[in-house]
Structure formats: C-alpha cells, structure tokens
Amino acid sequence: MTLSRGQWSLLIGLLITLGWWLSQKDHRFLSGHCFGFAAALKLLPIVFACYLIVKRRWVALGGFVTALIIGAIVMPGMFVKWLEIPKLYAEWFRLVVNPAFTGTHNDLYGELLNPAIKRSQQPKSVLSRA
C-alpha cells in the first residue's frame, strides 16, 4: 500500500534502518543524523532522541539535533521567509498534532481523525476498527 499509494513511509524506514546500520558500524554522528532527519519528516522518530539521551550517546544526539534543525528549519527556509516557519509549525500543531492527542474536533476531523474512516491511522482509530 505504501508503494502503490506513493507514501513516504519507505523513506522514513530507510533512514531509521540506515541510522541503525551506521550505529552498528560506530558512525555515531551520521547515525544520529539519519534518525534526526526521519524525525524532521515525521514526528514519531523523535523517540530516538529519548533513546540517545538515555544511552548517553551525545555525539549521535548532536547529529540528531543537527539533522532536525536542517530538516525542520533550514530546508523550509529555502522556500518561505524565516519568520513564517514557526507559524507553519503552529498551524500544523493546531490542525494535526493537538487534535490527534486531545481528540478535539477541527476542520480535518472528518478527513483524518474520525475513527470511522478507514484511512485514519491515529491509534484510537486503529483500535476502534480492530
């Protein structure tokens, strides 16, 4: 489905696997860089930052933060004004992140968060379908 629907989850998967592989090869900064770039593209891989902190892998954490800054701030800065970037993230939190955690209805509820729709992938929706 990921392939046929053109989703970008395969890139996230590759970045996480590459980060794991580089970690095994002792390339810590690059390993963290891969995890950080995955986190810039999707929120969930940010859990790897917690793992790196718990394991006290500061070099990898440096790579993580560097990639996160590049992916989340520098790259969008190529297309929009710097001051617009926080506004875009604020809007993303308002439309997607907050409702996903709090369950509040918003403009996208019927499109994304309603557990009745099959494509809704928030945990509550998946559980309700199961």
Place this chain on the structure above:
Amino acid sequence: MRSAWTVSFPSKTKSRCENHKPMLRFRPRVLWVAISGVFLFVGSRAVSQAAFFSSELTDFTVYLSAANALTRGIDPYSIESAHGWHFISPVATAVLFAPLTEFPTVVAAAIWYLLSVGFLAGTILLTLSLFIQDRDSGILARTWVVPLLLLRS
C-alpha cells in the same frame, strides 16, 4: 523446456543434513522476472492513480500539491489536493517533494515510485546485512518474500 519449478527428491545416499533442502525451488531468473512484473504492475497503478484518475488511492498528489504551494510561497496547510485532501505532515515533507514539482505529475509520480522501490531495496539490504553474517545462508535467496509481503499489505 524446463519448467519454472524444480522438484528435487531426497536421495537415500545423501546424508540427513544434505536432505534438509526445500522440495520445491523456484528458479532465480523466473523469480526476479516475476518480481519485476509485480513491481511494474504496482508502479503503473501508482503512477496512473496519481496522474490520471481522481481516486482516493494515492497520497502522492497531497505531497505534490503541498510542495507546489510551498514553492509558490503559499501556506501548504491551506490548500487541498485534487482529491480534496489536506496536507498533514511537517513542512519538511513538502520541501522534500519540491524538486518533483518541476516535472509533470505523471513523471513526478514515476520518479517517486522508482525512488520508493530504491528505499525499500535499501532497507531490506541494510536489515539483512545487520542480521546475516553468513552470506551463503539460504535466507538471502528468500528476501523476495519481504517486498511481496509489503506489496500485499
């Protein structure tokens, strides 16, 4: 003409260890042709859904619409794709798709599909290199199962 399937019968003279081989073995060339066919079919479906049909069976147009908006200085969260869907990912995702906005949708969808196949192949190879020390192990020959399972899911 030899058939695609080879049936091997365990010989009485062979040791017990040698007999521990699958009874049916698929010829690698036929196997890879079949896998290529599946990927070609899925690819043509993915590209056609994105470029020609107004169906809900693709997310690619959402990313592309967001990237298009971003490159024109428009808020990517304010626009809808051709299917009426909104962009819900972090802004970095729209940036990632920005280079593809230079191409017609059909070409962009084809490029993204080929890249996705590469991402999948890379993930499988890296995972195998982490788990398998012995490159002669038979499990390497069965890696084709992974993409097929992913396609099925």
